[in-house]
Amino acid sequence: MTENESVAVLGAGVMGTGISTLVAGQGLPVTLVDVDAAALDLARREIRNGLRHAQLMGAVPADRDPGALHTTLSLSDIRKATAVIEAITELPDLKAKVLAETAAIVDPGTPLISNTSGIPIDELADSLPNPGALIGTHFMNPSYLIPMVEVIRGPRTSDETVASVLSLLTRLGRRAVVVRDAPGFVTSRLLHPMINDAARVVAASTASAEDVDALMHGCLGHPTGPLRTADLIGIDNLVDSLNVLHARIGDERYRPSELLLDKVRRGELGRKTGRGFYDYKETAE
């Protein structure tokens, strides 16, 4: 681990913001890139709050100063990064394009880490001159509170890349479980159809969202219930991820349910818009 270590994060949405909070909270400098200036403004505020949230939950060392945060619209600012974490929108072509642009900017051999929810790493690796540098890490939201990360090793991922990313994750205080490459890996393969089915249960009026979550929590030990999880993920991202999985697995359980599509059309995306299956406005009405 060198003293000059610095991490670039691409995409300042839900995940890029949370991952940047994690990296900065553990004392490493971060450069956060987005194409949308408003997303970067929001991310700076959210990262400030996220650092406080991490402190509140005892998830950052109290005696460590946060790493410096630099936000930018220019991808060329990440030239000196020692690792790049890609967390842009879950669209395969867009990710392939941005990863190729990134590979042309950073030092050869710099680990390129995709936070995709379900696109096979080997599929994304096709766009790269050095496919060995690409690996998947599936951080969960909020990344700065959840200690475990699913790591996806593609068939062409190099040993050096695996070793370097596992050491970065250790430096960030995360525990890794390494799995093989497949659509949705382990966690999305299991979680996404469950959430999709939970939305179908609500649409069929079998039970309210509150009751579905209460049962999954109270009977099956799910920490918050699938529909609170949907709101935390962001329902637009959930639909994108389900589309990725449906196209690659073929099973109808992965086809986004009408209720989810409807919520996206109405802009009820979950916590990020203040409303999804639940209401999140900060003041009591």
Add this chain to the structure above:
Amino acid sequence: MTAEQQARTESIEDEIIRFVTAKTKVAPDVDQDLFATGLATSMFAMQLVVFLEQTFAVEIVGKDLQLVNFRTVEAMAALVRRLRGETAVTGDA
């Protein structure tokens, strides 16, 4: 304490209770541990911080950002009073 102090004291607790009730659909007791009894999650903890800051015009930073200050309605009200520079209201103070 004076009637005015009394009213103000009650209103902090009441406002917090109203917020928690609106968010969780359960009315908590003032000394109920919201986390141990499953009403509050780690995500809700931060909503509580932001709610207190906005509603009572205080800033919660440094060592005050500890879960123990947010476990009960009582603890949150005490934190707000301390940050507003009001002395702790213990009986006949």
